[in-house]
Amino acid sequence: MNWTNILNFSRGPLLHVAMIIFVAGLSYRLVRVLLLGWARDRAKNKGSKLWGVIVNYLKGLFVLPFIPWVRRTFRHNELTFIAGGLFHLSLFLVLVFGTAHILVWKSLWGFGWKGLPTPILAFFSAAGIISMIVLLINRLTHPVLKMLTRFPVWINWLVVFLPMITGFIMARHLWFRYEVIFSLHLISVSLLLIWVPFGRISHFLFYFFSKTIHGAQAGKRAVTP
Amino acid sequence: MKSQKTQSAINTYLKETGGWVASQLEACTRCGICAEACHFYQALGNPEYAPIWKLEPLRRAYEQRFTVAGKLKLALGLEKKLADSDLEHWSKIVYEACTVCNKCAHVCPMGIQLGPLIHGVRAGMAAAGVVPADLAEATEKQKTVGSPLGVTDEMWRERIDWITDEWEAQIPVDKAGAESLVVFTSIELMKFPDNLAAVARILNRAGENWTVSSTGREVVNFGYFEADEELTRLFMYRVFKAAEELGVKRIIISECGHAYDAFRWAAPNMMKVPKGVEIAHISEYIHQLWKTGRIKLKEGAFDGETITFHDSCKIQRRGGIIKQPRELLRVLAPRSFKEMTPNKEQSLCCGGGGGVISIKEADANRYAVFEMKIEQLQEVQARAVCMVCSNCRLQFVDSVGHFNLPVKVHGLAELVSKALV
Numbered sequence: 001m002n003w004t005n006i007l008n009f010s011r012g013p014l015l016h017v018a019m020i021i022f023v024a025g026l027s028y029r030l031v032r033v034l035l036l037g038w039a040r041d042r043a044k045n046k047g048s049k050l051w052g053v054i055v056n057y058l059k060g061l062f063v064l065p066f067i068p069w070v071r072r073t074f075r076h077n078e079l080t081f082i083a084g085g086l087f088h089l090s091l092f093l094v095l096v097f098g099t100a101h102i103l104v105w106k107s108l109w110g111f112g113w114k115g116l117p118t119p120i121l122a123f124f125s126a127a128g129i130i131s132m133i134v135l136l137i138n139r140l141t142h143p144v145l146k147m148l149t150r151f152p153v154w155i156n157w158l159v160v161f162l163p164m165i166t167g168f169i170m171a172r173h174l175w176f177r178y179e180v181i182f183s184l185h186l187i188s189v190s191l192l193l194i195w196v197p198f199g200r201i202s203h204f205l206f207y208f209f210s211k212t213i214h215g216a217q218a219g220k221r222a223v224t225p
Numbered sequence: 226m227k228s229q230k231t232q233s234a235i236n237t238y239l240k241e242t243g244g245w246v247a248s249q250l251e252a253c254t255r256c257g258i259c260a261e262a263c264h265f266y267q268a269l270g271n272p273e274y275a276p277i278w279k280l281e282p283l284r285r286a287y288e289q290r291f292t293v294a295g296k297l298k299l300a301l302g303l304e305k306k307l308a309d310s311d312l313e314h315w316s317k318i319v320y321e322a323c324t325v326c327n328k329c330a331h332v333c334p335m336g337i338q339l340g341p342l343i344h345g346v347r348a349g350m351a352a353a354g355v356v357p358a359d360l361a362e363a364t365e366k367q368k369t370v371g372s373p374l375g376v377t378d379e380m381w382r383e384r385i386d387w388i389t390d391e392w393e394a395q396i397p398v399d400k401a402g403a404e405s406l407v408v409f410t411s412i413e414l415m416k417f418p419d420n421l422a423a424v425a426r427i428l429n430r431a432g433e434n435w436t437v438s439s440t441g442r443e444v445v446n447f448g449y450f451e452a453d454e455e456l457t458r459l460f461m462y463r464v465f466k467a468a469e470e471l472g473v474k475r476i477i478i479s480e481c482g483h484a485y486d487a488f489r490w491a492a493p494n495m496m497k498v499p500k501g502v503e504i505a506h507i508s509e510y511i512h513q514l515w516k517t518g519r520i521k522l523k524e525g526a527f528d529g530e531t532i533t534f535h536d537s538c539k540i541q542r543r544g545g546i547i548k549q550p551r552e553l554l555r556v557l558a559p560r561s562f563k564e565m566t567p568n569k570e571q572s573l574c575c576g577g578g579g580g581v582i583s584i585k586e587a588d589a590n591r592y593a594v595f596e597m598k599i600e601q602l603q604e605v606q607a608r609a610v611c612m613v614c615s616n617c618r619l620q621f622v623d624s625v626g627h628f629n630l631p632v633k634v635h636g637l638a639e640l641v642s643k644a645l646v
Contacts, residue, residue, distance in 0.1 A: 042493035076261035143272040209248035214336025222545035
């Protein structure tokens with residue numbers, strides 16, 4: 001078996017199966033949670049739930065990632081806030097505005113958009129990778145994180161890290177032949193997609209639940225979320 | 226080993242796990258940021274005090290029953306089923322190192338409501354009967370005698386008479402047709418009678434048609450501390466029943482945070498509540514009396530030494546009564562009132578709430594937390610501190626004595642009553 005075959009396999013059947021597992025698995029998880037039932041809140045509101053939800057999303061998406069020190073606990077968690085924030089920002093920029101990724105979106109949805117200049121992408125992908133390493137070291141040494149981290153959490157880290165590092169190497173044309181690194185990138189992406197429904201990377205989905213709940217809880221009590 | 230009691234805890238967890246609980250448990254990324262929000266973790270450094278770790282029993286019960294990942298972990302031996310020893314272990318953590326102050330929820334990047342979820346963990350403990358002895362004893366007293374401090378009907382009546390005489394404050398008892406039913410805590414009755422007298426004086430001055438009730442006489446809810454749903458309901462039912470019998474329009478909760486939380490936010494979702502009866506906290510009601518001109522206050526009555534305000538988690542962060550006490554304090558001490566940092570929603574809990582102060586074994590924990598409060602007080606050089614929760618006040622009075630601090634501790638009603646003109 002040569003690398004061309006591996007590449008064909010990984011961007012064909014493997015990726016498709018991975019995507020099916022990803023979508024089906026997440027849908028199952030979503031439906032499972034939704035079907036557990038939602039009790040109506042009968043307590044009379046003091047403030048507006050909607051206001052709370054809106055403020056909470058604005059803060060969560062536009063304030064805290066960019067000016068994290070508005071949050072008073074920032075000074076106890078600089079590392080987690082900055083490395084965690086930078087990691088998510090990098091991931092978003094590279095996935096959405098990376099030139100190669102835009103082609104993938106275009107093939108999926110039929111339209112594309114303008115990518116970011118290569119130096120900026122290079123900077124953020126490097127920053128994302130470094131952030132992940134920093135977060136890993138933090139997780140290995142912080143007493144609370146050591147206690148909280150069980151086996152699946154290490155897998156989470158690995159399956160996110162592999163696509164990032166292979167993607168970085170591929171985009172910079174380093175060391176490997178194109179078919180080799182592209183195959184490795186696609187295999188690692190497939191691994192990620194297959195793993196997501198089983199682990200906590202799926203938080204990107206449940207984020208919208210907890211974030212809405214917190215906003216509504218704060219809003220109904222007339223406090224700032 | 227899993228016994229019947231662990232099974233009842235698990236059953237409670239599964240029963241309370243609807244989408245609300247499940248979606249939040251699923252949202253956690255194990256980032257650990259909540260640890261730094263917890264005053265117990267900050268003060269004592271025990272990793273097990275991280276709020277998210279306090280949810281472990283609930284998370285395990287949920288995942289092992291409802292999720293593929295949980296079942297896999299169980300099958301592969303990565304995780305065990307809950308056992309009696311787990312309940313005993315976590316009982317100490319959730320009752321003695323958590324005041325359910327919910328600051329963690331405001332810090333969690335995902336916005337997970339850790340406080341209410343920890344309350345859920347306590348519910349399983351209560352169902353299994355794995356509750357610290359002191360807390361269980363006080364709850365039992367409230368169930369049988371009617372007050373966690375063991376105040377009997379007779380003692381209550383005598384005490385009310387004594388306060389009426391001593392402070393010359395009229396306290397109407399069981400007055401049918403009154404508009405407001407004021408329900409006090411045993412803590413105020415026995416330890417801060419001045420607060421009770423102060424509330425009476427303010428309401429009388431405002432010409433309020435109010436009463437206390439001899440049957441719905443205890444506002445504290447030890448069932449709610451324990452998270453025993455049935456007892457929580459029973460203790461609130463006593464008050465609601467009195468309110469219905471007296472035909473009042475509103476129930477005014479005196480200076481107790483957990484009671485306000487229970488009556489204002491929990492009751493409508495767990496029991497039948499009397500229709501058209503408003504729930505108000507005494508601090509917001511006093512503010513309203515002042516705002517509508519029914520009472521007048523001497524401006525600057527407490528100007529002089531620096532006075533600060535302590536935010537109670539259930540009344541401010543979870544109750545939304547943030548502006549009102551501050552507006553009053555700006556009248557009472559416009560020049561001397563200073564804010565501690567952090568404050569309001571981000572405030573630091575006193576360390577005694579959520580039943581913690583009633584557990585002797587948790588004394589070291591709450592004193593350690595209070596040292597952080599002392600730092601806050603010293604930063605603004607406060608000589609006096611005011612609050613609107615008797616539980617906080619008890620913790621402050623006790624700890625100020627313990628650490629021998631030159632700080633006076635006041636209830637807001639007490640200050641307002643002294644400034645009445």
